[in-house]
Amino acid sequence: MDDSTWKTSQRVPDPRVRELDPRFSHYRLPHAKVERLAGGLRWAEGPVWFGDGRFLLFTDLPNDRIMRWDEITGCMSVFRQPANQANGLTRDRQGRLLVCEHGGRRITRTEYDGTITVLADRFAEKPLNSPNDIVVKSDSSIWFTDPPFGLISDYMGSQGTAELPANLYRLDTDGSLHCVAEDLQGPNGLAFSPDEKTLYLVESRARPRQIVAYHVNTNNQLEHRRVLIDAGAGLPDGFRLDIDGNLWCGWGAPEPGLDGVRVFAPDGTPIGQIDLPERCANLCFAGPRRNRLLMASTTSLYSLFVNTHGA
Numbered sequence: 001m002d003d004s005t006w007k008t009s010q011r012v013p014d015p016r017v018r019e020l021d022p023r024f025s026h027y028r029l030p031h032a033k034v035e036r037l038a039g040g041l042r043w044a045e046g047p048v049w050f051g052d053g054r055f056l057l058f059t060d061l062p063n064d065r066i067m068r069w070d071e072i073t074g075c076m077s078v079f080r081q082p083a084n085q086a087n088g089l090t091r092d093r094q095g096r097l098l099v100c101e102h103g104g105r106r107i108t109r110t111e112y113d114g115t116i117t118v119l120a121d122r123f124a125e126k127p128l129n130s131p132n133d134i135v136v137k138s139d140s141s142i143w144f145t146d147p148p149f150g151l152i153s154d155y156m157g158s159q160g161t162a163e164l165p166a167n168l169y170r171l172d173t174d175g176s177l178h179c180v181a182e183d184l185q186g187p188n189g190l191a192f193s194p195d196e197k198t199l200y201l202v203e204s205r206a207r208p209r210q211i212v213a214y215h216v217n218t219n220n221q222l223e224h225r226r227v228l229i230d231a232g233a234g235l236p237d238g239f240r241l242d243i244d245g246n247l248w249c250g251w252g253a254p255e256p257g258l259d260g261v262r263v264f265a266p267d268g269t270p271i272g273q274i275d276l277p278e279r280c281a282n283l284c285f286a287g288p289r290r291n292r293l294l295m296a297s298t299t300s301l302y303s304l305f306v307n308t309h310g311a
Helices: 023-024
Strands: 016-019 035-038 045-048 055-060 065-070 076-080 086-091 097-101 108-109 116-120 133-138 143-146 165-170 179-180 187-192 198-203 210-216 220-229 239-241 247-251 260-264 270-275 282-286 292-297 300-305
Touching: 016 023, 016 035, 023 270, 035 065, 045 300, 055 282, 055 292, 076 086, 086 133, 097 133, 116 165, 143 187, 165 187, 179 220, 187 239, 187 247, 198 239, 239 282, 247 282, 247 292, 260 292
Parallel strands: 045 086, 045 282
Antiparallel strands: 016 270, 035 300, 045 055, 045 292, 055 065, 065 076, 086 097, 097 108, 108 116, 133 143, 143 165, 165 179, 187 198, 198 210, 210 220, 239 247, 247 260, 260 270, 282 292, 292 300
């Protein structure tokens, strides 16, 4: 995106933040505007907030780097390059960085001293495909999706052959890796409900794309799968939940007009839209009060303060 084409709205409420259902009025701050924080990226993804340092890490896949945006200075810098074409990022319960690597076909953890530990790179004696997105449950189990997206070309990964179906995995604290949902239609973004009794998952290869919901039982197994959201012409990617259980989804479409973030109530009803000039791949809640939405959107990083907090 050309930096010169972006202009912050001079009006409040910001017309880019649209109410689709009366339930969204509570979450829309009348004086908050969409801000463009940084640009110059090729495909921004996988944001994770480090509240103890007040900075954001996110990935730029085609440029093979992990970026850092500092909330206090407003500056963006390179955190790691090369980065094995990292995609999704998160933190474990001890605050360490977890990385989905398209290029390495693995999940890694960055230790406190900066060294990198490989947590998973094979299942059933076969290499993983290209781990995409990742979350950590309160019991410290690590859940990640493994579609073949990074094997298609050297632009977003490394060309290769998928030896496993597109699965969803759970990595337990004892190091054992379990397939909890198999042969999915392009598993992509995933997130837990605030009470962790529901796991939501984007299926990117479904036509139309959809967000499905699973019940998480007491044995950390998934059951009672249901389609929560039919995306229609939309292209959902990564998402996060707020404390009320609403889904804030990175969104796009083949045609202009749906790019940005779409917000869904827990029952799957679309209640709000944040319009951006480019497709949003993923997002997270940030800031000292977790009420600042940071949106990794193709070539740029955007921000919006909202009247809720990240779960």
